[in-house]
Amino acid sequence: MISDVVKDEMRAIVGDEWFLDAPEDLVTYSYDGYLPEFMPDAVIIPGHRDEIAEVMKVANRERVHIIPRGAGTNICGSSVARKGGIILAFHRLNRIVEIDAESMCAVVQPGVVNADLQKAAAAFSLMYPPDPASMFVSTIGGNVALNAGGPRGVKYGVTRDYLLGLEVVLPTGDIIRTGGKTLKNVSGYDLTRLMCGSEGTLGIFTEIILRLVPLAPAKATLQAVYADLDDAATTVSAIIGAGIVPATLELIDRTVLNIIGNYGGARFSDEAQALLLIEVDGEESLVEAQGKRIETFCRERGAFQVEMAGTPEEAERLWQARRTAFGAVASLRPNCIVEDATVPVRMLPAIIRKIVEIADKYDLQIGVLAHAGDGNLHPLIMTDLRDKEEMARVDQALAELVQAAMEMGGTLSGEHGIGIAKDRFMTMEFSQTSIDLMRGIKRVFDPNNILNPGSFL
Amino acid sequence: MISDVVKDEMRAIVGDEWFLDAPEDLVTYSYDGYLPEFMPDAVIIPGHRDEIAEVMKVANRERVHIIPRGAGTNICGSSVARKGGIILAFHRLNRIVEIDAESMCAVVQPGVVNADLQKAAAAFSLMYPPDPASMFVSTIGGNVALNAGGPRGVKYGVTRDYLLGLEVVLPTGDIIRTGGKTLKNVSGYDLTRLMCGSEGTLGIFTEIILRLVPLAPAKATLQAVYADLDDAATTVSAIIGAGIVPATLELIDRTVLNIIGNYGGARFSDEAQALLLIEVDGEESLVEAQGKRIETFCRERGAFQVEMAGTPEEAERLWQARRTAFGAVASLRPNCIVEDATVPVRMLPAIIRKIVEIADKYDLQIGVLAHAGDGNLHPLIMTDLRDKEEMARVDQALAELVQAAMEMGGTLSGEHGIGIAKDRFMTMEFSQTSIDLMRGIKRVFDPNNILNPGSFL
Numbered sequence: 001m002i003s004d005v006v007k008d009e010m011r012a013i014v015g016d017e018w019f020l021d022a023p024e025d026l027v028t029y030s031y032d033g034y035l036p037e038f039m040p041d042a043v044i045i046p047g048h049r050d051e052i053a054e055v056m057k058v059a060n061r062e063r064v065h066i067i068p069r070g071a072g073t074n075i076c077g078s079s080v081a082r083k084g085g086i087i088l089a090f091h092r093l094n095r096i097v098e099i100d101a102e103s104m105c106a107v108v109q110p111g112v113v114n115a116d117l118q119k120a121a122a123a124f125s126l127m128y129p130p131d132p133a134s135m136f137v138s139t140i141g142g143n144v145a146l147n148a149g150g151p152r153g154v155k156y157g158v159t160r161d162y163l164l165g166l167e168v169v170l171p172t173g174d175i176i177r178t179g180g181k182t183l184k185n186v187s188g189y190d191l192t193r194l195m196c197g198s199e200g201t202l203g204i205f206t207e208i209i210l211r212l213v214p215l216a217p218a219k220a221t222l223q224a225v226y227a228d229l230d231d232a233a234t235t236v237s238a239i240i241g242a243g244i245v246p247a248t249l250e251l252i253d254r255t256v257l258n259i260i261g262n263y264g265g266a267r268f269s270d271e272a273q274a275l276l277l278i279e280v281d282g283e284e285s286l287v288e289a290q291g292k293r294i295e296t297f298c299r300e301r302g303a304f305q306v307e308m309a310g311t312p313e314e315a316e317r318l319w320q321a322r323r324t325a326f327g328a329v330a331s332l333r334p335n336c337i338v339e340d341a342t343v344p345v346r347m348l349p350a351i352i353r354k355i356v357e358i359a360d361k362y363d364l365q366i367g368v369l370a371h372a373g374d375g376n377l378h379p380l381i382m383t384d385l386r387d388k389e390e391m392a393r394v395d396q397a398l399a400e401l402v403q404a405a406m407e408m409g410g411t412l413s414g415e416h417g418i419g420i421a422k423d424r425f426m427t428m429e430f431s432q433t434s435i436d437l438m439r440g441i442k443r444v445f446d447p448n449n450i451l452n453p454g455s456f457l
Numbered sequence: 458m459i460s461d462v463v464k465d466e467m468r469a470i471v472g473d474e475w476f477l478d479a480p481e482d483l484v485t486y487s488y489d490g491y492l493p494e495f496m497p498d499a500v501i502i503p504g505h506r507d508e509i510a511e512v513m514k515v516a517n518r519e520r521v522h523i524i525p526r527g528a529g530t531n532i533c534g535s536s537v538a539r540k541g542g543i544i545l546a547f548h549r550l551n552r553i554v555e556i557d558a559e560s561m562c563a564v565v566q567p568g569v570v571n572a573d574l575q576k577a578a579a580a581f582s583l584m585y586p587p588d589p590a591s592m593f594v595s596t597i598g599g600n601v602a603l604n605a606g607g608p609r610g611v612k613y614g615v616t617r618d619y620l621l622g623l624e625v626v627l628p629t630g631d632i633i634r635t636g637g638k639t640l641k642n643v644s645g646y647d648l649t650r651l652m653c654g655s656e657g658t659l660g661i662f663t664e665i666i667l668r669l670v671p672l673a674p675a676k677a678t679l680q681a682v683y684a685d686l687d688d689a690a691t692t693v694s695a696i697i698g699a700g701i702v703p704a705t706l707e708l709i710d711r712t713v714l715n716i717i718g719n720y721g722g723a724r725f726s727d728e729a730q731a732l733l734l735i736e737v738d739g740e741e742s743l744v745e746a747q748g749k750r751i752e753t754f755c756r757e758r759g760a761f762q763v764e765m766a767g768t769p770e771e772a773e774r775l776w777q778a779r780r781t782a783f784g785a786v787a788s789l790r791p792n793c794i795v796e797d798a799t800v801p802v803r804m805l806p807a808i809i810r811k812i813v814e815i816a817d818k819y820d821l822q823i824g825v826l827a828h829a830g831d832g833n834l835h836p837l838i839m840t841d842l843r844d845k846e847e848m849a850r851v852d853q854a855l856a857e858l859v860q861a862a863m864e865m866g867g868t869l870s871g872e873h874g875i876g877i878a879k880d881r882f883m884t885m886e887f888s889q890t891s892i893d894l895m896r897g898i899k900r901v902f903d904p905n906n907i908l909n910p911g912s913f914l
Contacts, residue, residue: 100803101698102694102697102698102803103801103802103803103804103832104802105801125700147643147647149641149643153640153641157618158641158643160647160650161618170890170894174890175890176888176890176891176894177888177891178891179868180801180866180867180868181801181866182799182800182801182831182866182867182871183610183611183802183831183832183833184610184615184799184831184832184833184868184872185799185868185871186603186604186606186615186654186870186871186872186873186874186875187868187886187887188883188886188887188891188895188913189654189655189659189895189898189899190617190650190651190653190654191895193617193651194647194650197643197646198647214700214701214702215700217700237559240559240561240671241558243582243671244671245670283743283746283747285742285743285746286740289742342639342640342642343639344557344562344637344638344639345560345561345640346557346559346560347560371641374639374640374641375560375639375640375641376639376641409639410639411636411637411642411643412644413642413643413644414639414641414642414643415641415643416643417643418643418644418645426644426645429645431633433627433631433632434633434634434635434645434648437627437633437648437901437902438648440901440902441646441901443901444894444897444898444900445894445897456645
């Protein structure tokens, strides 16, 4: 519990309006995209970097936990007050400070919504590539904290690849700047990338500099439906093997296709076992040629239905199955756990087979979405958190799935983070020495362990 | 000084043949691409990871400095025994372990020469993009330690962007693995990128996993000569503003052009003030179209001579001026100091003007090469280290140049590193708080400060 004296001191820093501690105000901040609830002691919505620094000085002195939180869309539970404390929210720090088109970068505050930055960049014929599914809600600060990915990752990479610099308030209240507007920077240890993906445990971002790239002038969107999952996987290998790097290369399995159909989305014939959604972007002539080559690859490798969009509306229609997938699956049972284990691209067919096996073994409904081009899988486990017996099976299935990914040379998380969802699996990927190094780094930045102490370490 | 007992203990680990301490064997390891000499106490050339771990355990116990060193081509002095100690060399660990074409990655030992990896990847129609000027000599281990860049950086980025995972022997002798063969990985703190660019101060890389990309099937090479430096700079902006990302976009100034001509290289007319060397790569039709657009941009913006290579031989001829530049400049005076300050792309013309001004002010010969597409400048200061009076002017000029880059939002180093060449400038870019964080990280990995302790921290 935080004393009233400390609360009042913090309240005075940000102003009464921006310090919330009425129970009805706190409930919204008690959960994020991951499910369990933890009621915070208060919520602070600062309006300026210096207010954050002042709050942190008090918090550090009084050993009060502070949990930075963007839109709370992360699904690993890295933005909740697991051990109590105060949520720091960034609604008011939502300004795009500058689009520097000539230097190909943007300077933004942490509360800027991803899609708003994309739109602002597009006005300069530029693009901010990372496109997490949450992009219309999630904020750049959260994207950096989680190193967010998205369907465009196969061609464009993830948030880390666009992060050039940061202004950071440290847990001690000190402010540092890392990196800058230069496209290259090798001075000193790479604190910028160390912050990226640190899940709000090392510092609070108050300004973010991001690299932009030219907006692709054209794109082609294709959908291919297969009666055999392996044929879809072979097509993925064929496309990549031909030296084509699509902007998007998504796979949907039969379970998810059925659910989409029943949900009122696109319907596929009974023989459909897998769908590929493929998008290439770039110069018009190139896109056209690549689209045709991909169409041929799909047919040659057994797709019984291939469509290439001729208009933006048709492209949107082809995307519709993928876009409704989460909603459809989530509607089926009370809860849906989205896994994120990632394997080397070559192991994609093997891990999908393993998932089917695990679903059978534990008698669970598991659908598969995959960013197939980069081996980043999203098994969707449909379940009910209140059903203890089923949840025990879910836990076993999760552990077995993660273990299988590890044995294939994979990682616990491709883009969703560890948080409280997977901290129990950390020792599967990391030796005690590695974990000790991470804890040592945490102590250097946060000697009193006050910044998001409930998260993965 | 290291006692004979400790030397013998280390000698026994690697075998007599691979432990050198005769003065004539040490001299080769007493300097690197940066000039001052520091004689090491010994050189160890290990044949296996476990030997390195054993050596480190002894070194850590006895507080013996160990300095990892690839080919020693770095020009910041990060691979010399500034405070005495033992050089660790990697000639024997030079195996390409695997090219996993399907997963688009390579696994290599640290002593693999960059160009050898490029060649091995090309056999699978794949490419390892980072291309430091030293690529025919420098090793991947050194490239990772320095986060090496190169002319292709403007399109393809630097070593960091291709580093997927590492096996690392820590200063304590413990061995950890970071990352892996997956293209995405957000599990835990990003130890992989923290190692990248750490200049041999945090750990010794014994295995390196690198991302590969499809080899571009075609390229176009252009050379444009200008009577006005500003026109060349405007062309750079025009190309980037048009959404074209060349693979290479190099600028050479008049001083360097003259020297190349006198050295027996390509000759340019007296009115030549700047040269752009531009290369685009990708699908054949795209490359052809982009080449023509760039040719037009160059002419419209005042280039009085534009050539586009029609054959690989012609392309090689156009590259010749750029390739001979360092040799030509280096031959002119006893020493050549290669600066590496980097600015946001927009500030390129301003920083070049500043360099000309500084050369005048301090009566020095400074030529300019620039990776113009990413704002990474290489001012070449021709001088004589033995001339104390001139060196005092060089020092002042360097400080003023770095200061100017800082004021333009730049960084101390775009791709060459800090080492002992620029450690005195660290406080220009970093606050004491940031430097303390870096020192804290160093202590976590290397509590006894035995690994390359003479370098930038």
